[in-house]
Amino acid sequence: MRGKIISLLKKVFSQSGYSVERSYEYDLIAEKQSDRVYVNYSEVINQKDLERFVNDTRDVDGFALMVCSAGLSDSISDLAEREGILIWDRDELESQIGRAILAEIEGRVTELLLSEPKKESQSVDFPSVGFMNLFGNEEVGATNVPASETDITPFYESAVSPAQGVEISSVPEATTVIKLHTLSIDVDKSEALAAARSQIRDAEISKIRFVPFWLYNYSLDAKRQYKSKVVDLSGRGTSEINAITGSISNRLTMFKDQFNDRITVPERGYIVEKPSLTRDEIETAVISKIIAEHTKVMKFSEENGQAVIYEDKMFKPSQNDISLDFELIYLPVWEIKGSNGFMELNAFSGEEIDFPLDSDAEFI
Numbered sequence: 360m361r362g363k364i365i366s367l368l369k370k371v372f373s374q375s376g377y378s379v380e381r382s383y384e385y386d387l388i389a390e391k392q393s394d395r396v397y398v399n400y401s402e403v404i405n406q407k408d409l410e411r412f413v414n415d416t417r418d419v420d421g422f423a424l425m426v427c428s429a430g431l432s433d434s435i436s437d438l439a440e441r442e443g444i445l446i447w448d449r450d451e452l453e454s455q456i457g458r459a460i461l462a463e464i465e466g467r468v469t470e471l472l473l474s475e476p477k478k479e480s481q482s483v484d485f486p487s488v489g490f491m492n493l494f495g496n497e498e499v500g501a502t503n504v505p506a507s508e509t510d511i512t513p514f515y516e517s518a519v520s521p522a523q524g525v526e527i528s529s530v531p532e533a534t535t536v537i538k539l540h541t542l543s544i545d546v547d548k549s550e551a552l553a554a555a556r557s558q559i560r561d562a563e564i565s566k567i568r569f570v571p572f573w574l575y576n577y578s579l580d581a582k583r584q585y586k587s588k589v590v591d592l593s594g595r596g597t598s599e600i601n602a603i604t605g606s607i608s609n610r611l612t613m614f615k616d617q618f619n620d621r622i623t624v625p626e627r628g629y630i631v632e633k634p635s636l637t638r639d640e641i642e643t644a645v646i647s648k649i650i651a652e653h654t655k656v657m658k659f660s661e662e663n664g665q666a667v668i669y670e671d672k673m674f675k676p677s678q679n680d681i682s683l684d685f686e687l688i689y690l691p692v693w694e695i696k697g698s699n700g701f702m703e704l705n706a707f708s709g710e711e712i713d714f715p716l717d718s719d720a721e722f723i
Contacts, residue, residue, distance in 0.1 A: 368387060376391050412425055571603065580680060590657060
């Protein structure tokens with residue numbers, strides 16, 4: 360449910376003319392002209408969540424917004440008001456989503472009316488439990504390094520091998536914005552570890568990987584005629600192919616409208632994997648697959664005197680009948696290791712990955 364609500368929140372801001380991106384530190388950052396909104400979602404907002412958000416936004420210049428899908432206690436509302444934190448409870452969330460969807464249907468832009476931005480001077484200095492703890496830094500008062508945008512050459516590995524004697528958790532992590540067509544990271548490090556601990560002893564995050572897939576859309580317009588019969592071979596579809604293993608699946612196509620063109624990541628501890636299969640190699644295999652799926656064998660009968668003659672006839676489309684386009688997309692994956700094994704977790708949906716992402720059976 361979390362991923363769906365965050366996607367709807369993205370629609371709320373997009374429908375109001377904001378550019379929206381995902382961030383490690385916040386669920387969403389929405390920006391329009393000089394206005395910037397830092398957004399976190401939680402099903403229920405408790406005091407610990409609110410204090411953490413106050414700490415994480417103490418130095419921001421803009422709006423700090425917490426959204427929940429439940430009601431609010433008076434104490435939470437009062438604390439949020441004192442700290443300059445905007446709150447959307449369930450009723451407000453329903454209202455904003457409804458307005459955005461209706462505006463989208465009607466083809467118009469909505470207007471978000473927000474109060475004055477949160478100022479640094481409004482913040483109380485709670486014990487720090489913010490972004491740096493996400494990567495294991497537990498020093499109180501550690502400050503976040505502002506994200507900078509980087510035109511990376513994909514396939515850059517930023518992780519430092521533990522074998523080199525450097526513990527990533529001991530080094531304060533800076534963040535950077537990379538341009539990558541990827542699903543967002545809706546499951547943070549703590550949630551990934553919580554999901555893994557039922558299976559993995561002494562679970563710890565190894566890294567986050569961005570695994571490449573070739574997403575393709577095709578349309579086929581083909582008709583064949585045999586005597587008086589017209590056979591329609593037309594069709595269309597969407598699927599994806601793992602750009603490392605070549606395996607075909609439909610696990611990501613349902614999210615094809617939820618990919619982002621950039622994402623905030625730690626400068627250390629992530630890998631953008633290099634595709635092993637080129638577009639040309641994939642295209643040849645996909646065309647063969649489409650032709651096979653749309654080939655039809657028809658049975659015809661014809662009377663010849665007192666006899667009935669049956670004939671099987673095969674009709675198949677040609678490559679020229681197929682319109683095909685590709686895009687390279689990435690799936691964020693948490694790698695989690697422990698004393699009794701490892702697992703990989705979809706960082707967008709939170710589901711355990713039970714199919715091979717690469718040719719290696721396991722990682723060390």
